[in-house]
Amino acid sequence: MDDEEARTRLLDAAEALFYAEGIQAVGMDRIRAESGVPLKRLYRLFPAKEALVAGYLERRDRRWTGSLRAAVTAAPADPVAAVFDWLAAWFSEPGFRGCAFLNAYGELGAGGPAAVLDPVRRHKAELRALLADALPPGPDRGELAEQLLILVEGATAVAALAPGPEPARRAAATAAALLRAADGRAG
Template sequence: MDDEEARTRLLDTAEALFYAEGIQAVGMDRIRAGSGVPLKRLYRIFPAKEALVTAYLERRDHRWMTSLREAVTAGAADPVAAVFDWLADWFSEPDFRGCAFLNAFGELGAAHAGVLDVVRRHKAELRALLADLAGPHREDLADQLLILVEGATVVAALDPGPEPAHAAREAAQRLLSGH
């Protein structure tokens, strides 16, 4: 196994465990055992748990935002509705546990600068996408759409299923029709 394969195994295992159980509940030994990567190599690739958490969130951000952008592009007739339809599908996945970025921040707070940076970049990237959909000079609408996305995600984390996304979509459509 080369370092790239080891890194992939470590990130796959970390993502599954961190998202399902929480970052603090999962030790590096469980990551090692689940990935099959020797401890020495694990710490050579990720010298500290924070480095692993940061890499997990960066990889998740890339995949999450790519998928959302593809959904928005596919739903070009109504891209804002496409955002909430995508969320409804995500909220309905059997392993849905809310926003990995808010979960990480909730667990670790601002004490872990690398993690906080990834969380902030993710939210800024999401807001930028929503700003593009809102249109030029509509910063207020972009902020409101972000609140709807984040609020729906938090509500769905407590009671998984598509309903929070549907309600947020309806609210977004009302916002858009009022502008």
């Protein structure tokens, strides 16, 4: 097995275990056992657990944000509705356990290692930018993106407690009302 395959196997194991059980509940020896990568190679590729956690979050961000962006791009007539449709599908996936980034932040807190908290903050900034891009141009675009971010995060937190599409559907209805109100103010 070369380093790229070992890295992929380690990140696959880390993602499955950290997302399902939590970062602090899973040790490096468990990651080694699940991945089949020798401990010496694990520590050569990821010298500390925080490097592995950061790698897991960065990879998850690329995949998650890329998938959401593709859904929004594919729905030019109503990109905001596409956000909530995508969330409804995600909330219905087997094993859904909420937002990996908020889960990591919740476990580690504001004083956690920067190597881990930086990907969390970048992810939320990327999500905010994606939401702004989904909105029509206008003077309230930044404020509306912030409000949509709160709806997305709130729906995700509610769905973590009761998985299924309903939190996304309720948030979508709220987003539509918010956009209608903003359009009325602009007109």
